[in-house]
Amino acid sequence: MQAKMQLLKALQELDQELSQIRQQQSGLEQEQAAMAAEEGRVQDMVDSLLRDLEGLESERNALRQSLGQEQEQVQRSEGRLSEIKTQKEYLAVLKEIDTAKKVNKDLLDKIQEKESQMAALRQEMDEKQSELDGLRAQLAERGSEISAALQAFGKVLEEKDAERQAHLEPLPSTLRKRYQQLMDRRGGIAVVEAKDGTCTGCHMHLPPQLFNSLYRTTDIQSCPHCSRLLFVVPISE
Ligand SMILES: [Zn+2]
Structure with a gap:
């Protein structure tokens, strides 16, 4: 990750x-x-x-x-x-x-x-x-x-x-701001796992292209439904 x-x-x-x-x-x-x-x-x-x-x-x-x-x-x-x-x-x-x-x-x-x-x-x-x-x-x-x-x-x-x-400092300020806004608006959960093609934050299906790209991209991606920041657990883990 x-x-x-x-x-x-x-x-x-x-x-x-x-x-x-x-x-x-x-x-x-x-x-x-x-x-x-x-x-x-x-x-x-x-x-x-x-x-x-x-x-x-x-x-x-x-x-x-x-x-x-x-x-x-x-x-x-x-x-x-x-x-x-x-x-x-x-x-x-x-x-x-x-x-x-x-x-x-x-x-x-x-x-x-x-x-x-x-x-x-x-x-x-x-x-x-x-x-x-x-x-x-x-x-x-x-x-x-x-x-x-x-x-x-x-x-x-x-x-x-x-x-x-110490955790906050290395992050770019735009990302910090996004994180903080999500924490405030999404009940203290800003970062969620995407699993089986679904966002575990809002339980909505993610577009397959987006879901698949999570395994490859180095960019931080958002759920199109709840805007939470998504991560995947790599299949090898
Ligand atoms: Zn979501």
């Missing part, structure tokens, strides 16, 4: 290996990105729960402050009772105390309600936090495996790329 065709065949093998490695590489990169996105999603949930919790806490604190004020009011009113001279005034203060105590009871109920909401949120947040911790541990472990694999792939790609350049 002629030298150019040998180079093209070897080049195609290299390109197919390179494309497989790049596919594996991008698969790993996608896996890494998906894990990071999941981590971000759970982190957002934890953050949002924390904000809700802080909101409830400040509501509860405001209620506690009101309660404290009301309790002071009750104490003041109770202190005044001993100094009161008239029955009417006495009853009025008693009523005042009673009303304030009802308000306090109401405030206490509200505070308890806020606190039970807070406890539920805390539990939810703890669950999400431990989910997040798990994801982080997973990301650290799988992430370092992926990084090591990507690094190894990077090295192989570099070597294969250099090999590819």
